[in-house]
Amino acid sequence: MKPIQVGLLGIGTVGSGTFNVLQRNQEEIRRRAGRGIEIAMVADLDTTRAQAVVGDKAKVVGDAREIIANPDIDVVVELIGGYGIAKALVLEAIAAGKHVVTANKALLAVHGTEIFKAAAEKGVIVAYEAAVAGGIPIIKALREGLTANSIQWVAGIINGTTNFILSEMRDKGLDFDVVLKEAQRLGYAEADPTFDIEGVDAAHKATLMSAIAFGIPVQFDKAYVEGITKLAGADIKYAEQLGYRIKLLGITKRTDKGIELRVHPSLVPSKRLIANVEGAMNAVVVNGDAVGTTLYYGKGAGSEPTASAVIADLVDIARLHGADPAHSVPALAFQAHTLAAAGNELPVLPMADVFTSYYLRIRVADEAGVLAKITTLLANAGISIDAVIQREADEVGGEGSTQTDLIILTHDTREGDMDKAMAEIQGLATVLAPITRIRKEELN
């Protein structure tokens, strides 16, 4: 059978990894796919750099549309990134009847509905394993391996940059800014690193997992997004003393009322495997009603780990791609298991209706009766307390300090009730600084 013909749009970090791994492992990949996979054309604005990567093994062009216009190209791999030209090129490739592989989580999380509708109408595949947790085959696990389950929840460390920052801050006591620069130097961060540190990249990925797990449309605009920029070293330290680690988690959960979809720092019990995922590594925990809890761990970023996922999608397409790609039944069957199949009407819940437990750090005047006032306000709001620790004032503010920190862990409560209680506690004269509130997930 003739090798499937691939056109690569963008040959930067992920594109060059894809090219190199396909070259290196081509015989094994051909055997597994049942036919060869050949990158016939590569487009990049920097044609000199592209030429240096591919040598004489593929045709290099500066204009991506030359690839889309070529009738011999079966699959277009979009590795440019962003919402602009990448969106136009993906839609044009679909309109031209080509299957698409992309690592672009931002594009799919925001414009996925339009893109998957266009693909379904044209009968082509849009595959995106690389878009979530890089080399970890989590899309395949959700779509295929766990397909028998009613998924209950998915929670993951799905941004390597922020996990690296939190690990380095905790282990080496380094400052946020110093570690972020190091993450950029190591190539973990997005072109705009605010996407990483403000939780946006993780929310893109959580949005995609939520859509597959629960059959809802992609709704990035409904995701709650909070990054790690407001985390203080003191909270990382206190959490550790209480037996927890702080991780930036992407969480999506099924409830009776709707779907939770949120990204925020979370306390996770230190004994959980996911709490021990360090540096730029990713991990996703999926809970299904039949299988129970499963864990997926690996490299969520980088040239070859991400290429591993891009090529896995190409192999899937090579296996399914029939003589008439635009109307092949296998292509439609594949599509039916992707986001185009979203048929669930459950709404994404506002944060006020999310149930979770909390870590609170409250800076208070070190005087009698303060703790009682605070616990009374919590009790009045129906919030029950799991643990309270009062720091020694000298430890918190130095010798002779008149201020101290109260650390409170709560049981599960509705976020809207917690908001009200927090406003009342913040209003107490003896509360001396903005209250720190971090959600806590037991993940069991």
Ligand SMILES: NC(=O)C1=CN([C@@H]2O[C@H](COP(=O)(O)OP(=O)(O)OC[C@H]3O[C@@H](n4cnc5c(N)ncnc54)[C@H](O)[C@@H]3O)[C@@H](O)[C@H]2O)C=CC1
């Ligand atoms: N780097 C990583 O570890 C991961 C990246 N991704 C995603 O993969 C995609 C690519 O990321 P990287 O390879 O890191 O980016 P990159 O910046 O290294 O590569 C992008 C390439 O696209 C080229 N390009 C830009 N505009 C173009 C145009 N109009 N036509 C043709 N080429 C054009 C650039 O010259 C560059 O070579 C992004 O969507 C990113 O979010 C996903 C998972 C991990």
Ligand SMILES: N[C@@H](CC=O)C(=O)O
């Ligand atoms: N910037 C991302 C790269 C992969 O998606 C991350 O840090 O995880």
Ligand code: NA
């Ligand atoms: Na993946």
